[in-house]
Amino acid sequence: MENPTILYLVVPCYNEEEVLDKTAGVLRDKMRRLTQAGKISAKSKVLFVNDGSRDRTWQMICAWTKQDRMFAGLCFSKNFGHQSAILAGMMAARKKADAVVTIDADLQQDIEALDQFLQCYEEGCDIVYGVRNDRKTDGFFKKTTAGLFYRLMHLLGSETITNHADYRLMSKKALDALAEFQETNLFLRGLIPTMGFQSDIVYFDVKEREAGKSKYTFKKELTLAMDGITSMSTRPLQLIVILGFFTFLVSLGIFVSCIWDWAHGRVVAGWTTTVASTCLIGGIMLLSQGIIGVYLGKVYMESKGRPRYIVESMILREEDEEDGDVQD
Ligand code: UDP
Ligand code: MG
Secondary structure: OOOOEOEEEEEEEOOOHHHHHHHHHHHHHHHHHHHHOOOEOOOOEEEEEEOOOOOOHHHHHHHHHHHOOOEEEEEEOOOOOHHHHHHHHHHHHOOOOOEEEEOOOOOOEOHHHHHHHHHHHHOOOOEEEEEEOOOOOOOHHHHHHHHHHHHHHHHOOOOOOOOEEEEEEEEHHHHHHHOOOOOOOOOHHHHHHHHOOOEEEEEEOEOOOOOOOOOOOHHHHHHHHHHHHHHHOOHHHHHHHHHHHHHHHHHHHHHHHHHHHHHOOOOOOOHHHHHHHHHHHHHHHHHHHHHHHHHHHHHHHHHHOOOOOOEEEEEOOOOOOOOOOOOO
């Protein structure tokens, strides 16, 4: 091919010192093989995004960038979360790359699937989604909650692709379109499928984490799921209206029956009914207010228009630069 694709791999890293050296080695080998096969340009790079790690992750990234120009690094001023890390990486990479693939730092996602990603790209796809074949490597809890989450997302009308977790290729064209989205509440898995473009799916096997522990705590997962639902759909608000309507109908029935009893001189000893209905209605009201509150909070955060992340420094060495030259 005349002009092979300039491919950037964007790798978010949060406290990944245990696995980073191994990951960098594996990614470098794969990139070299692809370059030698003429599938990607020699200008292709691996861009690590340090998401405010508290361990030696950034020092290790710096060391790799000094060792090999193939590696580049971007450092956040604090932990902004996985979604922000991949967004920052993609936004930085789109200025240099023809296509960008985001992949986790723990080598769970099969790097060999890159060939298929590239093939789909060559065939004209602007977005290629990596979808895991099964969830064998997940624990029971994660498997169940993840299944539930995707089902709920579909129920709420989101176009989320089941079992696709941010292992994806995007062309420069698609990334330029993504850059137009300014929302603070970021849920890329839901947002990107709404963008259109020619796209395809590549299936891959998930492996065990090479080293270290999962960086997604239960709290982070819950936040992601909540963000996913509330940033992609306002259906929970509609459900409140429906719930309110049915509660109203039931109350009307109870009201009519009370009047009826009163008119016929039947006095109800109604302690249980009173307590039960007060609790039920109180619960429904609180839940509904809570849901409205969540959306209000989102509107509040969006209205501030704060930056989604802060980049503290960046290291990217161009091919024509002198050795040792570092661009901050
Ligand atoms: N990650 C991140 N910021 C965070 C949490 C995670 O950049 O706040 C990165 C992490 O380093 C990894 C990827 O996101 O590269 C996926 O995280 P992990 O493998 O821990 O999640 P899991 O595979 O268990 O869902
Ligand atoms: Mg992982």
